[in-house]
Amino acid sequence: MFDGREIRGFAGDTVASALLADGEPGGFVSPMSRRPRGVYSSGVEEPNAFVEVTAPWFEPIRPATMVNLVDGLTVQSRAGVGILPTTAVAPRPARHQHRHVETLVIGGGASGRAAATITGGRVLIVDEQPVVMDPPPNAATLTSTTATGIYDDGYVLCYQRDGGTDVFHHVRAARVVLATGAHERPLAFVDNDRPGVMLASAARTYLERFGVLAGERIVVFSTNHSGHDAAGALAAAGAQVVVVDPATRTGPATERLRAAGIEVRLNARVVATDGDPALTGVTVSAADGQRTAIPADVLAVSGGWNPAIQLARGLGIGLRYDEQKTCFVHDGSGPEWLTVVGRAAGNVPASFPLWVVDEGDDHEKYVELQRDQTVADVAEAVAGGLTNAEHVKRATYIGTTIDQGRTSGVLTAEIVNRLLGWAPGAQGPTNARPPYTPVPFSALAGPDSGPILLDPIRVTPMDAWHDAHGAVYENVGQWKRPRYFPRGDEDMGAAVARETRALRTGVGVLDASTLGKIDVRGPDAGVFLDRMYTNRMSNLRVGSIRYGFMLGLDGMVFDDGVAMRLADDHYVCTTTTGGAAAVMDRFEEWLQTEWTDLRVYCTSVTEQWSVVAVGGPRAREVVAAAGADADLRHDAFPFMTLRDGTVAGVPARICRISFTGELSYELHVSPWHAQHVWDSVMAAGEPFGITPYGTEAMHVLRAEKGYVIVGQETDGTQTPEDLGMAWLVNTGKGDFVGKRSLVRSDMLREDRKQLVGIMTDDPARVLMEGTQLIADATIPDPPAHMLGWVTSSYRSEALGRSIALAVVEAGRGHIGNEIHAVAGNETVPCRVADPVFYDPEGTRRDG
């Protein structure tokens, strides 16, 4: 269906060829001036005939010359501009495919096929047409496939659409042959945009490929022998043909036409067209100025040929002007692996140098059909001082079209040259960049779209349990971690209050499997870790655990975690969930580039171990009931030590680490056993009311203790000293990454922002994270002096009020002082506090 009217065609027809076969050259309008327009070309250079496809797929705009007929196809004409639907539509399904070949031939015409035949190894021919004739037996072919861009080292993207699913091919070729042919150029004359005016090559293509004779009375306005040859073919098919040739002398093509009885008017030009609106006749001016009218229903125009080397221009190849052919051809430069052959290499007909017919009003001579831009518009841009074709393009929008200026680019450049009094070819067309033809975003995305596949979702072995128990998730890097486990109609606040209460008064369990883990081995492991962390790790006793900071070279906190010493030459270091890969990269970078003498190897074991963290005053009883074979009593198993043993009948590394301030045991177990251990802990904890908790409760619990989260309290501008953790920095142990930066004058400034607690005067008021802090209750006029900002803010169940952490200028010197938080146009009165809100003596940690 075209604009609600049924059209029929044959297999292989395009919407454009079917319309022409239906005797309908027009049916389109231009976007700005709403002038009637018709099919102008037979390929990607189409500037007039655009359609919206609504069935069997949706596409807002596409050239009618590039839409193949299929059963049930429904299209509407579009005036050069697509309209996005207001409701969601299913995109064309698309997938990607990577292919590697020794030779990729772009273009399956005679030159491309010849190049493919003489090459060895894997050969691939891609062509934008649905058929490649007689492909060489040694070559694979992809039809209906457009090479949309050539990139470094023979990487070529090809977009294929000939079936139900679009395929975006990523081709890597040792050699690329560009056999992309050439595009015919129109001429600028009065009313050259009327339906019925088309490129001569298009008229010939419709005849020879689609069996459609576009008109009965055809005038061919041609500067070169290809237009003449088209005239001969059209006449042979039964059309009445007159050729208008600006050349003064006859040539072989003219002689051939005259021998066939076809009228050729030399030294003549088309100066106007008539029609209502479709073409009914053309006015031709002879050398002596005499005008004659010729009835015609098609005016076929050939103003010369432009080699189609847009794809290679992205590689920085050069162009030179060829005076005989009146076009820009490849100057032979470019990468060694690229070969240009055939018409793309400049094997195009010589052409009489004509771009604009002088007679008539320049406002009626169209240069860029899709943007309704005329010779007068170009002249206006030049009169405004623009001399560069790139500037004229941006002033007129010529060449910013779907066809990317294929018909208008060289013509525009030559008009500019002429207006400036420059020689033809003084400057060439604007640059060409990928994509060669438009590519839908849906094809670029391929399957990597939607909530499941847009980005990997990483889950732990206990994820199915979390999901079944109503977990509300939080994204932590690519991980999905349970944020809280609501019961009944609990909101987050109620769930987190219950979960934190369980931790402080009973027992809770957290899936901490996402923590990064790096196995560090070798005789120099201790030396290496001393250089990576701010504190000493080499004197850690086997079986013990130590918390540490890693700094950037700038002295700022980069990541934190613990080092567990398993043997003299063996540690496992934990990292933050989001920092695992970055820390591993940093370890390898220093070992591989700076300290190649250190006998140390690092291996990522993040997923070798799942972690079930049991915490709370009853944790010891629960871990014992879950079948831990270790002596869990504090004297036998002190804080920050570990035991390798078993829990629930499976091997487990039990670590006494606490991120909550409560007695805690982290059970590091095989992921294959993780659900078993989790289930065992839940069963053992049932009499104690064990409560699974999520990251939000964890955040509240650690904030009550003033424990920082790298990336929440820090943003890459905090030193250990800023965080009140200078005790973690051992400057006596030798060098470590970031050490030298810690004594820069800026690091020693007394007004650096320091980590503090913030208590709102109103205990019910919970500040927004990111809230700015100022000295006075009234907000001063800008620029207001901002003392710092809130980094974490929660309601604390244990304290029965709100708490916040913040970084504040010289904050530790202001503890107890008044400060004001900015909330919109108001301020909230607060006091600066010690960041450790709960159990500052640490009495709860050992149970």
Next chain:
Amino acid sequence: MVDVRSPLAHRAAALATINAVEVPFLTQIDVRCGEAEAARLGFPTEPNTVTGDMARGALWLGPDEWLVVAAPGDPSVVADGLEALLMDTRHAVVDVSRNRAVIELHGPGRLAMLASACSLDLDPAGGWVPGVCAQTLLARAQVILQELPDATRVFVRPSFADYLVDRLLASS
């Protein structure tokens, strides 16, 4: 009764639709050592190749890194054996059996399916034949690929395994 679960046990039906199975509980040992020691152990020194057989093979991962893959069993037996052989040399032997899930793809279309999400040359004509391996990205997951006679193994971090199955289903 200990409930032992492999990372993709719950995706067996989905994997079957793309002619794939999980190979669970393989022993995997990461070995770091010098090339001379590796050659002495029979490890490949040609990049991206594999020596050994299904019972026990060694995949080249880097100039000083190999992955020993053996039949399911107690990984510490394999690791201790390697430790003994590498004693007194600069080395590391780390059990990573649980650090990667293993998917085995069958059928003639398996390489085209992988090539829909992997930029390497996975064509036998380009050298992708039994006995080769590679570390690469499959869609957005880091993987090790290993070509076997009539099958391809994909080693992937378990946390990415569900994503990878979904992604392969989408492109099959």
